[in-house]
Amino acid sequence: MQVSDSSSRILAGLLEARTGQQLTMSRRWRIETALAALLRERGIPTLDELITILVMGREPSLATQVVEALLNNETYFFRDRTPFDLLAKAALPKLARRREGSKRLRIWSAGCSTGQEAYSLAMLFAEDPVRWAGWTIDILGTDVSESAVRRARDGIYSQFEVQRGLGVTQMIRWFEESDDGWRAIEPLRRMVRFQVQNLLEPPPHPGQFDIVLCRNVLLYLNIERRSQIFERIGSAMAPDGWLMLGAGETVIGQTKRFEADAESRGLYRPVNLGEAAQIALGA
Amino acid sequence: MKTCLIVDDSKVIRKVARHILETLEFQVEEAGDGREALDRCEAKMPDVVLLDWNMPVMSGMEFLKLLRQRGHSDQPKVVFCTTENDMAHIRAALEAGADEYVMKPFDRETLHIKLQLVGVA
Numbered sequence: 001m002q003v004s005d006s007s008s009r010i011l012a013g014l015l016e017a018r019t020g021q022q023l024t025m026s027r028r029w030r031i032e033t034a035l036a037a038l039l040r041e042r043g044i045p046t047l048d049e050l051i052t053i054l055v056m057g058r059e060p061s062l063a064t065q066v067v068e069a070l071l072n073n074e075t076y077f078f079r080d081r082t083p084f085d086l087l088a089k090a091a092l093p094k095l096a097r098r099r100e101g102s103k104r105l106r107i108w109s110a111g112c113s114t115g116q117e118a119y120s121l122a123m124l125f126a127e128d129p130v131r132w133a134g135w136t137i138d139i140l141g142t143d144v145s146e147s148a149v150r151r152a153r154d155g156i157y158s159q160f161e162v163q164r165g166l167g168v169t170q171m172i173r174w175f176e177e178s179d180d181g182w183r184a185i186e187p188l189r190r191m192v193r194f195q196v197q198n199l200l201e202p203p204p205h206p207g208q209f210d211i212v213l214c215r216n217v218l219l220y221l222n223i224e225r226r227s228q229i230f231e232r233i234g235s236a237m238a239p240d241g242w243l244m245l246g247a248g249e250t251v252i253g254q255t256k257r258f259e260a261d262a263e264s265r266g267l268y269r270p271v272n273l274g275e276a277a278q279i280a281l282g283a
Numbered sequence: 284m285k286t287c288l289i290v291d292d293s294k295v296i297r298k299v300a301r302h303i304l305e306t307l308e309f310q311v312e313e314a315g316d317g318r319e320a321l322d323r324c325e326a327k328m329p330d331v332v333l334l335d336w337n338m339p340v341m342s343g344m345e346f347l348k349l350l351r352q353r354g355h356s357d358q359p360k361v362v363f364c365t366t367e368n369d370m371a372h373i374r375a376a377l378e379a380g381a382d383e384y385v386m387k388p389f390d391r392e393t394l395h396i397k398l399q400l401v402g403v404a
Contacts (some may be wrong), residue, residue: 076392102314118284155365159386167400168373168384177370 007051011070014054019065019230020200021220025070034069051190063171068145072220075104075113077165078120079215080247085268087211090122090264091242095210096131098240104136108209110199111217112141112232116165119184121213122191123174141203142197152194155184184200199229203236210238215246223254230255233271243268285403286310286327287338290343291364296387300333300364305346306314307404317341328357331403333394334381336365336372344379351380360401364389382394 011031012023023031035047042062044050052061054066075165078084099105111120118141119217125137143149162175162182175182199205199217212233218226233243234257244267251258251268258268287309289300290379301311312329318341320332322327334343336368347361360382368386376384382401385394398404 006336160388160390162388163389163397164383165396167397168377168381172370172373239320 003028004045005046007031009061009102010051010055011066015067015070016062018063019071019080019198020222021071022222023070024220029281030072031070036067038065040168044215060223064146067190068147071145071148072214073113073145073148075116076161077123078117079117079165080245081121081165083213083215083244084120084124086264086266087121091122091211091267096243099210103134104138105211106138106206106209107140107211108204108213109139109141110197110214112148112152112161112194113144113145113239114148114157114161115141116154116161116192117213117215118140118186118192118194119155120165122188123170126174126188126191137191138194140190140204140209141194142199143194144196144198146196149194149196152192155174155189156181157184158182182196199232202233208238210234210241211244212237212241213244215244215249217246218249219246227255227257230257234258239270239272241270243270284308284310286312286313286328286329287325287403288320288332288359289314290309290314290317290332290338290346291307292316292338293335296335296364302396302400303394304354306391307395307398309404311350317343317346317349320346322336324359327387329359329399331360331401333363333364333385335369336363338353344375347379360403362397362401366396 005214008031015023016020035050040137042052054063064117086273093103109119109121112118118139121139125132143150156178159180159201162171174185176185195204198217231250242261251260257271259271261267261269288303291297291300292315297313298340301313304311312323314323316338334347336343343363343365345362361380362383362385363381364385366386366387369382371379383397385397395404
């Protein structure tokens with residue numbers, strides 16, 4: 001299947017319009033692989049035929065399926081490990097003290113794909129039951145992909161997926177064999193909820209998130225969109241909360257809505273722009 | 284440089300695993316069954332053993348039990364790497380002294396993280 005430049009441009013335009021994500025030249029080689037299964041499933045013989053159907057607008061649901069197929073849903077449990085260590089050792093002890101009164105923590109996994117990050121967070125709390133006894137831990141995972149969110153809600157992972165990032169004792173503690181693979185056990189599923197959400201749109205309720213993880217998502221967006229999303233995330237956070245980004249991602253040069261936490265490298269604090277503006281004006 | 288002994292009766296699996304391990308900067312040795320693996324361990328104990336379950340001559344489980352019975356002070360970490368992918372086999376492996384468990388198929392990332400978790404990568 002040949003992917004012409006014009007076809008690439010049309011598909012890239014569709015993806016960016018729906019999700020804000022860019023299909024950069026380096027990712028265009030994925031088009032062929034990403035769409036092969038969809039073409040087979042829908043009985044569409046060529047990519048040109050697919051483009052024709054999309055352009056004619058004959059099947060609106062097809063555009064959604066194409067976008068879903070083009071999204072990169074790569075993820076795994078405890079991806080990169082370090083951020084989870086940072087949460088456990090730096091952010092959570094501080095939040096535990098600050099929220100001692102309400103005993104409630106709200107965490108948002110923004111761009112959660114098939115849910116592994118949200119379940120990893122749930123394990124982090126569930127593996128320290130004495131510390132978190134009596135607390136309400138609300139972990140929300142959101143993603144623009146309906147199929148990814150559906151999978152996250154099911155909490156069922158293939159044999160290949162379930163062992164990516166998990167130690168074996170963790171795997172057999174938190175997952176059980178099912179007909180379709182390995183399913184997160186009910187106590188873990190109860191700790192997380194998932195919803196479809198586009199990061200370019202207003203943030204999910206209830207807002208006031210104590211921790212937001214938005215990892216390996218923003219790298220696919222242009223700088224204006226990144227800036228918009230930082231603003232949206234910032235508006236949904238508790239003033240003393242933290243944002244975590246993916247390895248190699250930063251707020252520096254991207255936004256003034258967040259600043260690096262000098263005490264904990266890798267954590268970013270929301271900045272009250274009103275205050276910042278006043279400081280800038282010498283007020 | 285850490286050393287890894289790959290124990291698998293499949294030449295293809297040994298080749299794939301060797302390739303991954305060498306990119307992770309391991310010095311790799313190979314054995315085609317549990318008996319040969321024991322002999323290699325007697326000669327020079329590796330840091331980690333990547334161990335298949337079903338093999339001719341001596342299975343991975345037999346090898347593991349004998350290895351752990353010998354009580355050497357320099358016991359290697361043992362990571363099962365097998366198509367036996369059900370809870371019963373996993374529990375049996377852990378009870379026999381395995382440190383980690385990889386279900387085939389696997390990729391470089393999975394193996395790398397498992398080796399990190401047992402402290403050899």
